[in-house]
Amino acid sequence: MTDKKTGQPIPRNPTLGEKLRHLLISQEGVLFVIMLVSVLFLATRTDKFLTVDNLLQQGRFMTEVGLIAIPMTYIIITGGIDLSVGSILGLTAIVLGWTWQELGFPLELAIVTGILSGTLAGFVNGLFIVRVGVPPLIMTLATLALYRGLAEGISEARSARGYPEWFFQLGQGEFLGIPTQLWLLIIAVIVFGIVLARTRLGRALYAIGNNELGARFSGLTVNRHLLFIYTFSGFMAGVAGYIFVSRVSTTRSDMGTGIELDVIAAVVLGGTSIFGGTGSIPGTIIGVVLIQLLKNGLTLSGVTSDATIVVIGSVLIFAILVNNFIQSRREES
């Protein structure tokens, strides 16, 4: 079908069937199918896995990774990375506990101070990346050590405990039968998913990731956007730190160690290219859920923890291979 005047093909609107098919062979669609297959398989191995209680409990455990994975998706889409999120989580937790217990802040103020210090830590990352031009990998690798060191220095290896009852509502309580923090994650996923997919901010992030110079030459405020997402990353790591403390009832300086790798694994599994330019929040969240369910299901099936890691690694590679295969077939057709 071509336009008579210009000789150009006229695009027609896709039918519902085509749309469904398109959705199914999208990155997220493929991943979702892999997740369903994994869940069904795990359900046959143990009857403790596919229960409402267990699944909600897993939702509790994955909230921290999920919250941090949202800004990480933004950052990786721009072609950057933030390795310091685990240390920022730890720093936030320590500042929270320390200002409350040692400095005698009211607990509410201590929470705000903790999250603010996490936000500040992210802002410092962004400032050096944007103003001084330090590559994100180097900058956040440095602050990964620096912020953890700060946390340890402030805490002097003591842990803060003895929080009042209301403080545990977020990390251990429920609201309408669902773990409180899971509500927070669900809301954040919806809001920031829409922000990425539909707003000018989201568009700018994709543009920066595909061609930073081109984005700059189009008049986009590249530096401002980058500064924002690293600050946002610090903020979310701070919120995750607060939830973490509330969930485990204590504050220790090694909290969140290594969480950056879980987060990055989930983001990349979710179809975000490590080279920037592509990715989505739905993909990321499926990645987070898939990893958490595999961990839990395998453990419940009696698989040892060493073997669990091996299986998860294999599933990651498998998922990426299947996705690459389908996406390249799709490009050809």
Add this chain to the structure above:
Amino acid sequence: MSDALLQLRGIDKHFPGVHALKDARFDVRRGEVHALIGENGAGKSTMIKIVSGVYQPDTGEILLDGRRVEFSNPREAHAAGIATIYQELGLYPELSVAENIFMGHAPTMKRFGLRAIDWEAMEQGAAALLAELNIHNLDVGAKVGTLNVGNRQRVEIAKALSLDAQILIMDEPTAALTESDVEQLFSIVRLLRERGVSIIYISHRLNEVFELADRVTVLRDGDYIGTQDVSATSEGELISMMVGRTIENLFPKQVAEIGDVVLEVRNLNRPPLTRDISFSVRAGEIVGLAGLVGSGRSETAQVIFGVLPAESGEILLNGQPVKISRPSEAVDHGIGYVPEDRGHQGLIREMTIRENTSMAVLELVSKNTFISRAKERVLANHSIRQLSIRATGPDQTANKLSGGNQQKVVVSKWLASSPKLLIMDEPTRGVDVGAKSEIHRLMSQLAAEQGLAILMISSELPEILGMSDRVLVMREGRLVGEFTREEATQELIAHAMMSATPAVTSDVGATL
């Protein structure tokens, strides 16, 4: 044709949404330079990619020396003696000239019972190959990354010869070369022809075709149009074969009413390439900025656009002094900039036409920061029509477009922002004849009908002379001449561009 070394017959190739080649044919004789020309998107690239094994034709056959061959990948074409010199050079910058030439087939010797690279033989072999090409001033031990573009290209040619190539494909080989490098390339091409190597030569520059080629084949929109002996054709005939119409007026300049001063810069400074620059551009006026490569034209444009903010001096828009320290501020003030490097600065190639055309006007296609794809699509469709962009639709990736159409997308991005001033840096470089005259017509129309002020940087003097109401000339970061449309001649401008005498700047700007 019995003396054909390579013959392609009945070649058909489809891509999603595009019928790239339709029953095309092409043949190359032993020891000839055969030029392949056509507008961007005519199918030249597809044709050479089929010859070099990158693509496989849907139907049709390839005969090499009378025998039917099929290349399922570039390696097989290589083995059959077909080598390609790409525009984006396929060399390893960290390795030496000799290592690059013998990459993958280095001479070896036995040492300690192992096969080891015979470095001495390799260096001698490399030097011998270069000597055969009459290249004597190239150190085979030098890292390729330290060489200039011309020398790198010579290394690529030597590499192809080290593989005993019988057919050499050159895709726009002069695009990035300086004048003297071009001369040397031509003499190498002639040398190779004498030795019986066949050369498929792709170029946008018709004068090169006449200087170098024996025969020329023209493609248009995937159709084979014809093959001519160069001695029996003319530039006019080739152009009309390429575009399917005769271009009567190459530079369709309309008479425009020149209005008020839109842009005025005073003593703009950012050494070394922008020194004490003062000039103005009026509404409806096209001001051409001429100069040699490296004279500071693009840098001055980027000072105005805020990419390289000025260290001192004033920028006035519509008489109001403004401060521009980043591109976003320039855009806010109504300045658009079509940059020289389309691939890296102008476009986001991985994104769609729709996303590219709205890139500078996101606030216009969005409501409360939410982007409306419907509005974007309307905008993109409007651009596609206005600039006759050849695409399958607004959601086609910019990458998939030909060079000329990519350039139109960049132009449409800035037109969408309804600028007061449009800076166009080499607006038609690497663009085919048809798209070129379309862009020229559009520029002229925008100036005459909408009163747009245009500052056009170009290295092509005919373009400068054909399009400009006024011509400014830069040399070594300074403005060194100004001519009205009536005064300007090739000689005057070229003299101002290259003259060694110190610039007389006193009368420049005084008349503005």
